[in-house]
Amino acid sequence: MVDQDVKYLKFKTYLNTYCPYCHQSFNIERKNDKQVFFKAKFKDQEIDLSLSPYLDVFESKTSIELAEGEKVDDLICPYCNKSLVNKEIKCAECGSDVGQIIISAASKLIPFFICLKNGCEWHGLTKADERKIKLKIPRQEMPEQDQTLRVHNHQEVPYGYTTELASLEAGRCLQCKSPKCVEGCPVNVDIPEFIKLMREDNFDGAAKKIKERNVLPAICGRVCPQESQCEAKCVLGYKDKPVAIGRLERFVADFERKMELVKVPVIKTRRNKRIAVIGSGPGGLTVAADMAMLGYSVTVFEALHELGGVLTYGIPEFRLPKSIVQFEINYLKEIGVRFELNHVIGNIITIQELLEHFDAVYIGVGAGLPAFMGIEGENLGYVFSSNEYLTRMNLMKAYRFPEYDTPMPRGNKVVVIGGGNVAMDSARTAIRTGSSEVTIIYRRSRQELPARMEEVHHAEEEGIKFRLLTNPMRYIGTDYNTVKGVECIRMELGEPDESGRRRPIPIEGSEFIIECDLAVVAIGTGPNPVIFQSTPELKRNKWGYIEVNPETNETSIPFVYAGGDIVTGSATVILAMGAGRIAANAMHKKLSKLN
C-alpha cells in the first residue's frame, strides 16, 4: 500500500488487518489499546511482535528489544505460521523486504505492506510495484438507489462516494508526470493535482483547485461524458478501469457544498465595461463567471422564468438535482452577476440594441429547436418532442402535479425514438410516471448508441426495453387523433462506406407495429431561429448554426461572441463550457486593448 493510504488509515477509520492465507485477524485489544500482533524471526530467534495501530513502529517486544532501524528477518502469521514476506516487492524507501497482509477498509479488502525495518515510516512501494498494486484496487462503484425503488421517485439515482470510497479511489491515481487526463478535459482541470489534494485529505483544497478551471464541478461531475474525455486518456485505463475522475469531482464539489466551505472570492479589480450574456445555460454561466471574476459587470438574459438553461429544463432531477444548479447559480449571483429572467433576446431586445448598452455580447442560446423525422402521423396527440416532454416534466415540474399547474403527460405504453442521452432521460422520466412499458427505438445497433454507457445501463436496470436496428415509419392514430401505435421497420447495417461507417438499411417486408399511447421523439435539435430573425447579418453555416472564429469564438459581428450548441449543434455541457471559456478569454483580451 502506499503512503497516502496510510494517512487515510491513520485519520479515518479503525483498521482491520488479516492474514492473506488463513484470514485470521491480527488485531488485538489490550488495555483499551489497539495493537496488531505478529510473530517474527530475528537473528534466528522467534519473537512476538506487535505494531502500533498505524502499522509503522514495532511497539512492544516480549523477548528482544529492537532498536530503531533494525530489521526483522521474517514476519510470520501467529495462527497459520506462514511467512508473510513478499519476495517480489521491496520497500521503496529503504529497500528492505516487506510483509504482505490484507486490510479491510470501506468494506473492501486491499493488500497492505509492512516494511521489516523498525521505524521505517514510509510504507510505500517502488513506482513499478505501486503500479502493480494499484491495478489491484478495483475502481470503486458509487452507491446508488435500488433499481426497483428508484423507478417510483424522481430523486437522484447515485448517492455519490462516501469519504472512504473517495479516498480509496483517489489512491488509485498514478500521479503521472505528464498527465494525459488533463488534455482530455475541455476546460483542462488540473486532475492529478486535485486528486493529490484529496489524498492529503484536503477535500476543500481539491474543490478549490477544480474551481480554478471549472465553475460548475458539481454539475460536470454528474453529467460530463468522462468515459470519452479525461477517463478515456487515463493511463490506468490501458490495463484496468481508469480512475473515476468524474465521481471524485462530484465528491469534492458535494463535500465543499455540504460542509459550507464555499467562499465568495473578493474581486479586486473593477472594470468599467459591461458584458451581456444571452442564455443562462452552462456556456453562458461560464462566460458570466469568468468575466465577473475579471471585474467586468455582467448581465445574463434568460428567456425562461428559471435559470440554468438545459441544466434546468432538459436534464432530469434524478440525474442532476435542481437544487445543485440553483446553488451554483447563487454563487454567481454572489460574485456580482446580474440575471434578467423572461427576456427573449431577438424579440424584446435585439443584439444591436444590446451592443448600444454593453461592450460585448455572448450568445449561448443552445440548440433548442426540436427535430422531427417528418413521417406520417407526427402531428397526432401524445406525440411529443423530447424538448417539450422534458420541459413539462423538469422545468414545469409536471411530475408534482397538482402541486404545480402543468399536468403530467403520462402514457401506459411509451415509446421513445432516438438513442442519445436525451432519449435515455425521456425514457427514464417516463418510467417514473408509472408507465407499464417504456421502449426505446433506435435505428442503429448497440455499439452506435450515442448515449453514455452509464445511462444505457441505468435505463436497462430500470426495465426500459431497447428495440435496436428499428426505425419508425409512421404513427398510427385513434379515432380521436391520439397516437395508438408506431409502425416500424427492422434495419440491418450495410457494408461500410467511404467514411467507414455502416449505414442502417431497412429490411424489406419486416414492418411491425409497436403499440403505444405516448411517443417522445428525441432525434436531435436544431438552432432556434428567434435570434436570427432580428439579426440577419449574423453569419451562419448551412445548418443554420452561427459561424465563429474558432480561436476567439467571435462571430461575424464585432464584439459579439457565440459558443455551445448554437455553434456546434447538439453537444455536451462541458463543451459548451469550454467554448464559453475561449470566448471569455478572447473578450477580455480585446476589451483590455481598448483602454
Place this chain on the structure above:
Amino acid sequence: MNEFKSVDEILDFAIEAEQDAVEFYTKLADTATNPQMKAVFEEFAQEEMAHKARLLRIKETGLLESSREVVMDMKVADYIAHVHISPDMTYADALVVAMKKEKAAFKLYISLSERTPDPSIKSLFLSLAQEESKHKLRFELEYDEYVLREN
C-alpha cells in the same frame, strides 16, 4: 408516355430531365432568403450539371458502363413526408426535396425499363436508374449523418 425510338432519344430525354433539375435548383437559389441556403442550392445545381455532363459524354462516346452493382438504398426518401418548398426552407428540408427528386427519377427509369421489350434499351434505362439511385444515396448519407443526430 411517348415511345422512345432510339438510344439517343432516351439520352436526350434524360439530359433534358437533368437540365430541368438544374433550373429547379437555380430558381430555389434565387428565392432563398438565407445566403447559406442560396449556396446550398447552387451546389445542388452544380451537381445536376455534372450529371448532365456525364450523360452528354455518354451520348457522344456511346460508352455506357453497365455495371450491375446494387446501390444501397437507405429508404430515407420513402418514409419522409413531402416538405413544403419555401424561400426560407432549412438545409434538412432541402435534402429531403433533393432525395425525393432523385427517387422520382429513379422510379421513372425503372418503369420505362419495364415497358420496353428491347433488351439494349432496357439496360440503358436500368443504368440511368442506377445513376439516379447513386445521386439519391449521396443525399441520404448526408441526411443520415447530420440531420438524424441524437444527443
